[in-house]
Amino acid sequence: MANRTALYDSHLQAGAKMVDFGGWDMPINYGSQIEEHNKVRTDAGMFDVSHMTVVDVQGEGSKAFLQYLLANDVAKLKTPGKALYSGMLNVDGGVIDDLIVYNMQDGHAHAWYRVVVNCATREKDLAWMTTQSHGYSVTITERPDFAMIAVQGPNAIAKTCAVLGEPKASVIQSLNVFQGLPADDWFIARTGYTGEDGLEIMVPNEQAPAFWQQLIDGGVAPCGLGARDTLRLEAGMNLYGSDMDDSVSPLAAGMGWTIAWSPEDREFIGRDVVAAEKANGPAMKQVGLVLETRGVLRGHQKVIVANVGEGEVTSGTFSPTLGYSIALARVPAATAEVAQVEIRGKLHDVKVVMPPFVRNGKQVF
């Protein structure tokens, strides 16, 4: 039987259509994916993201371990609660997973960290982290006791504060973008996967259904994984397994900005291979594609760049905010401003743009 989050019954009660997602029974929508999408862009929506894997890395070696494990550098996390997006690379420079790591320093002698990785990659991630931790004084502890609810949209923070009241509202109002702090036995972060302001809230499983109901009563719309995908794609954010995987370099997946090259003597897994690729000039790059005429770009469609070569759409969809189709694609590095995509045997002209497509409700390319 598939895994169920603490909110499974809440989803059924809200009329969710459930689907299998990485071994979990998750809501794909509660009626209309487009209405849910628009709710997040204009007001406030929420997602059950409890299927994601929360891992605490503790012990005096935790900083040195994560500096070795991750392509981005946790030494950048100077304030308590500050978060960092990073790839976790293999020795060939491919992306094992993308993740967010929070600095959990709370006045104790040693910093510790909370890492959030994907759900479909859980087992390989935990196995890899454990193997690589040999020689470091760290403990790696999964936190299945947490449910996680992402509340996203221009009114997300105000509505969540109204529902929670003090003292949690004060903690929320103190958060900078990309920062998370504990509040009682919860952990509240100002992060997300939609291109809107909002929160990702870790709440003990047994408290999750009541909090979910309070949010509904407070005017926050339940949204499914369908809307989550169109929102993240408009925001130009990668989806692991579609836009990159173990065989794809971060340089070919729009993740170059997440690699901390300095200090030069920091050895992290995959550094040699990716550094050599960078020095030689990567063969492929990630771009955004826009199809303003009719039709929908989809993952795996072929991209043809005249006189340059071929690439592939890694994820594509209809953009509810823009009213036409957008995609992320991996194309030859020399690709300029136009390309063609093959849809059901026909070539369609597309514009090549720099993602993101939408931020804070507005077109940005």
Add this chain to the structure above:
Amino acid sequence: MSEIPTELRYLSSHEWVKVEDGVATIGITAHAQEAMGDLVYVEMPEVGTELAAGDEAGVVESVKAASDIYTPVSGEVIEINGDLEEAPETVNSDPYGAGWMFKVQIADESELENTLTADEYQAQIEDE
């Protein structure tokens, strides 16, 4: 359970067909639109196209996926529902009415014997 009108015939690929005066009107079922989610694009055959039973006649695309539309009967396309170009969501809201897709002048009525009754279609989607 999705609505399956008894007066229509069905294809296992989730199209419905209504026959009146030798003309077949074709659309997709309530079950099909529900499975696809919000439709954003409907591609239809051109008026005048000669189709053979089982041919791909068009495509519906939702936010999630694309799906081919097949014709259950041979014949010439005599009309398409042009309103769907601007309002593909009509297929979600009224799949058996305003969401119809195209009409074919039936060349051979005996081909309709290969379609499913409402009960047969219901049994099929219950098995899925």
